[in-house]
Amino acid sequence: MPIAGSIRNKIVARYVDGRQIKGVTQDFAVGKPEFHVFEGGNEATKAVPVSVVDLKAVFFVRSYNGDKTHKEYKLFDRAKVQARKILVCFRDGEKLVGFTLGYNAEKQGFFVTPSDPESNNTRVYVVNRAVREIHWI
Numbered sequence: 001m002p003i004a005g006s007i008r009n010k011i012v013a014r015y016v017d018g019r020q021i022k023g024v025t026q027d028f029a030v031g032k033p034e035f036h037v038f039e040g041g042n043e044a045t046k047a048v049p050v051s052v053v054d055l056k057a058v059f060f061v062r063s064y065n066g067d068k069t070h071k072e073y074k075l076f077d078r079a080k081v082q083a084r085k086i087l088v089c090f091r092d093g094e095k096l097v098g099f100t101l102g103y104n105a106e107k108q109g110f111f112v113t114p115s116d117p118e119s120n121n122t123r124v125y126v127v128n129r130a131v132r133e134i135h136w137i
Contacts, residue, residue: 012059056130085137
């Protein structure tokens with residue numbers, strides 16, 4: 001059952017083992033160990049619990065499908081961004097380039113805003129346990 005007045009975020013949660021779940025969440029919060037996803041965005045179904053410790057990242061998306069032909073732009077054109085430029089190298093080899101305000105290796109995770117303004121991802125919550133290394137750009 002949807003929570004009245006809550007914000008509905010369209011997400012793709014990717015697990016460290018390669019699985020993923022696509023849907024809508026209303027209760028994701030930084031530092032919480034768990035949140036719930038209505039798969040496929042169908043809020044009439046029962047929400048699936050998702051444990052953050054099992055995740056690689058939570059991708060807040062414009063579309064569940066994205067654009068497979070889109071080549072991610074990995075440069076920094078945003079002149080007025082006050083955040084730090086970062087390259088995240090995940091343990092599975094994937095790389096994420098963007099901006100962050102809240103990186104702390106001691107925390108559960110942190111948000112990255114992709115450098116590509118046309119990216120399907122509006123922001124990404126990176127789980128620190130899934131990170132191999134961080135580079136400041």
